[in-house]
Amino acid sequence: MNVKTPYDVVVVGNGIVGLSIAYELAKRARELRIAVLGPAHRSGAASMAAGAMLNTFGEITKYTLLSPAGQAKFQICRDALDRWPTWLQEVKDASGVADLDRSLSQGTTVLLNAKSGHLDDENFAALQSALAKFDEPFEEISPADVPGLDPLAEARPLRAIHLPREGAIDARAVLDAMQTAATSLGVTVIDAEVTGFDVRDGRAHGVHLADGGSIAGATVLLAAGAFSGPLTEVLGPGAVPAMFAGKGIAVQTQRRAEPGFQHVVRTPNRSGSCGLHLIPLGDGVEYLGATNLLFDVPAHVADIGMSEFLVQVAREQLDHKLFFSDVKAWMVGNRPVALDGFPLVGRTSIDGLMIATGTYRDGFHCSPVLAKLVVDDLLGEGSLAESLPHFTPERAPIESMSPQEAVREFAFHGVSASIEAGLRLPSHTDTSVLDLFYQQAAQRFYDLVPHPVGLSPEVLLGTVFSPDLENHRITRYLTDAHKRYSGTR
Template sequence: MRDVVVVGGGVLGMAVALAAADAGLRVTLVSPGCRTEGAASAAAGAMLGVLGEHTVEDTDPADLEFRFASAGLWPGWLAALAEHTPSPVVLRHGTVVIANLDHPGDQDNLDAIERAAGDLGLRAQRLDPRHVPGLRPAPRHAPVAALACPDEGWVDADALLDALDSASVRHPRITTVSDTVRRVTVSPDGSRVTGVRLGAGGELPAAQVVLAAGAATGALLDGLTPPTLPAVLPAKGVSMLLDVPVAEQPPMVIRTPNRDFACGLHLVPRAARGLYLGATNRPGPAGGATTDEHLSLLHGLLHQFRTDLRTTTVRETRWGHRPATGDGKPLLGPVGPEGLHLATGTYRNGILMAPAVAAIVTAGLLGEPCPVPHPYAPSRPRLQPDADRLTHLLATGADHMTSVFLDPGGTLPFDRQGQLAATLAALVNLALHPKPDAQTDDLREALRARLNDRPTLEGVCDLFNILKP
């Protein structure tokens, strides 16, 4: 019997397997391959976004602090990885975050990033956006502000996957199995795990099991854990590799702040592999890259970043399902039956968090104290937003939704985008509000009165004048 079975061959799964094996455990790593279609790691930009992922909406300092702690582990983690593989992974630094008028929240998020840098003691400097190296936007889409973050790291995701895969195969205490897992097996009384059943048939017995299977983790948890556990949901991201010569690639990452439910637009130089362009975000069922996702990426590239790339060859389109949880937080550590551990729910930060996640899960496997403080224990209660939280969530979501509706290339006159967002937020709030109150009752009566006065199409069209931002 193996000490532990790790399910999942992405960056997190291989990082956990290597850390556990280095700690002396006998590990079986089960995965159909790190570049299986739909795997998040292979489609990732691999930005180590301590600051780049921060927005004005992020009021919980724990998330920022955990990303910062994870980034601090990277130099030592890569040095340890180099002992197991001849494939080098170079940690590079330097990111410029731009704000333009295509998305009204950009400048607020740039301010939030600058404040976060000050809180963490990281460098951040305002730049004249006209002088950002490698940026050639269309005039009407040019940035109005830019912030240089020289401490922000990034790596080549392909090089990282190659190194982790090579190290996993070479490690004397890791056995790799090219297969999927159908389910986790448990003892007759359901109190502890006994191993996994493979997709091709047969079982692998193990004293402990780590589920690091990304968005596929949710299906493996069915029936094993308390129903209060936050759901693990797929969030598809689409990216591209462009055939851009090394000399014409920017010397750093160029990105926008997070926007439209996603990590915004970003360019990541990958030398001979080309220039990485990412990324979309679409929660929902499995599937490949769609025409509108291609259009969204290329429209942003050719207008907001590089007009000169309009005739560039697209080498490859990639897509993967990021694991997102119902409350937006990772699931790290032991849960449910004895011997079951989770390493998932990291959403867009799986590569950044890999060293910390590996250390946390390995400590749990060994029964040792957690080496990196975090609030992401799977046993936390399911988030139940109150009325104020729901109202705020809907207002912010409606603002992003209208931006998605208008993208790519759409504009509305005057303050109509704000009016549309306010209308959407108010109507959804009325539909979903957990219980009537004076505010929602007054709004509902105002809408009814307006339609009673003008029961016409024009009356419906005029409702947005009541639902002001």
């Protein structure tokens, strides 16, 4: 495809982030010519597999508020929580999908159970202290009063906190409506895959396509989720934090007869999953999610191992009667995860090239706020460099812990995940053997890396067991990033 008429803005990526930005931009600047590019099948897209929990406090972990970058990210989530009711109404009106909120599940109950080791205790405590700090409404309830909850005796919940303002919605329905809303405002949606940018004289002039064509645009916005990594290489080695695809498997089920859950029910976030959760979508349809393992490239199909794990933990920890539910659909998507775990949102050193990705576990929830801030910048009504200074895409990796702490945390998460998966040890030993195994694996990686950076447990898990660590892309990235940014911090 060769489009002669240039667009004012070409959005690369047709997931919730790209479409929300296009919609917000078209709404506020009707005169602009805007195109959204992406394969119509959206295979592997995070937005297609998301549970779309609209959670802020439900997502809290012990790390959330530790660093200034973490606090800035949390502020986006809090703003999103306030924004969703009106955003949803707007999308309903603009798309004409009057029953869009049919699948809206209001209220989220966060459980503390004994199935995941002490990691859950720490994250649950962080939730409690954040609720108090930010004066967020909540109610501590008896787990016995959570409708639908019926776990195995060994996975009995110990405590439950209900968050009345947090819920979930059917991601696929919202995505469809968002595309309709954007096109109704004049946005052109094009079924195409972008292979690179047309950069001349330090400026982006458009994009190259897989079919050999090109599309011209005055501004190009990269929002291709976990598929964005290779496209960021145009900025040079080490310029943008390396990206991972956080492969997530989820399953939609149908209850046969008995009533199920009435609200979102979830655990705190865990490293080996994004927090086990069940979302009632109406008429007995339930979403069970989700696994989370990081890979170098996005996946398009679910695997047996993690699918089995998901069903096992949902049945054990949420409702053993899920055994009788029908499977409606397996879903797989890839969370866009930057090496440091934080979003990549802002202008780049290539004039006219912007990036909006790296949203990891909660990009669906954060999408209205990111859309607003990106459009403020595009229209000259604000500046991403000022509104989101931590998340400028060209940056040294943000360090939330030291390498030594990272080694310890990696082992702690490894042990907790093993307990959740059903670890049984002979009585003459304890979890210290596993702890040592994980510590040694992480330490071996750090011993090889010339310029170590404290990385999260899930990033280490996606890296340290690779065979050729010396030539691993993350080892290379850390060296390049150090060369580029040392002395700038």
